[in-house]
Amino acid sequence: MGLGHTLRSLNRREEALDAFHAAAKAGHPGAQAEAANPLRDLGRPAEAVALLRELVARESSNTAHLAALANLLKQIGARDEAIAAFRQLIALEPANLTLRIELGHLLRETDALDEAEDVLGVVLRQMPDNASALNALGWVFRKAKRFDAATDRFQKLSALQPAKVGALHALGYGAPFSDWPCRIENQHST
Numbered sequence: 001m002g003l004g005h006t007l008r009s010l011n012r013r014e015e016a017l018d019a020f021h022a023a024a025k026a027g028h029p030g031a032q033a034e035a036a037n038p039l040r041d042l043g044r045p046a047e048a049v050a051l052l053r054e055l056v057a058r059e060s061s062n063t064a065h066l067a068a069l070a071n072l073l074k075q076i077g078a079r080d081e082a083i084a085a086f087r088q089l090i091a092l093e094p095a096n097l098t099l100r101i102e103l104g105h106l107l108r109e110t111d112a113l114d115e116a117e118d119v120l121g122v123v124l125r126q127m128p129d130n131a132s133a134l135n136a137l138g139w140v141f142r143k144a145k146r147f148d149a150a151t152d153r154f155q156k157l158s159a160l161q162p163a164k165v166g167a168l169h170a171l172g173y174g175a176p177f178s179d180w181p182c183r184i185e186n187q188h189s190t
Contacts, residue, residue, distance in 0.1 A: 004034060013038045033065050036072065045076045063092050074102070079110050097123045097130065104136045113144045131160050 004019035017038040023031035033055055039048035052069040059065060070085035086103040093099060100123050107116035117140050123133040138153035158164075 004031070004038075008038055008041070013041045017042070030064070033068055036068060040072060040075070045072065048072055049076070049078075061092065063089060066092070070102075074106065079106055082106055083110065097127060097133070101130075101132050101136055104133070104140065108136070108140045108143055111143075113140055116140045117144075129156075129160055131157055134160070 004016045004023060007013075007016035007019055017035055020031050020035035020038065024035065033052065036048040036051050039045070039051065049069065049072060052065060052072060055062070055065040056069055066085060066089050070082055070089055073079075073082035073085055083103065083106050086099055086106065089099050090096070090103065100119050104116045104120040104123075107113070107119060117137065120133050120137040120140065123130055124137065127133070134153050134157045138150045138157065141147070141150035141153060
């Protein structure tokens with residue numbers, strides 16, 4: 001299976017795919033799932049999704065296969081299916097907060113803002129200073145036009161990560177865009 005990884009890192013995708021298929025035939029565990037990556041790289045995501053769905057159907061408790069499927073569905077824009085897969089993963093790994101953050105992002109993208117707030121709230125109740133969850137929840141509030149709540153989250157994020165430009169950038173998005181010219185004028189007039 002190492003050959004498949006090496007070939008993939010060298011962008012020799014067809015050969016990598018062949019190597020993973022050979023490793024799968026030889027009974028190497030995980031090789032079949034690894035074949036999904038070069039399929040995706042080769043512009044054949046439908047085949048990669050089908051392969052991962054087959055693996056998940058055979059081994060429904062295998063979180064590695066389900067995570068690969070969830071992430072691939074997210075990458076190709078199949079958000080509703082990705083949401084369902086992340087929900088399955090959370091049912092299998094309820095303590096995995098990263099999965100909840102990913103689900104929160106997807107829910108925001110599909111305008112399920114109340115549910116996104118609930119999912120991210122679970123993370124923040126367990127880890128109040130989780131920067132990823134604070135950022136994601138700030139964007140949920142921003143999309144819901146709850147600008148004060150968004151600004152609060154982005155300010156906390158900025159305080160947690162004062163040297164990170166991304167946190168400061170997000171803070172600027174806490175206010176409605178219509179307030180920006182006014183804020184800029186006020187800065188220049190003093």
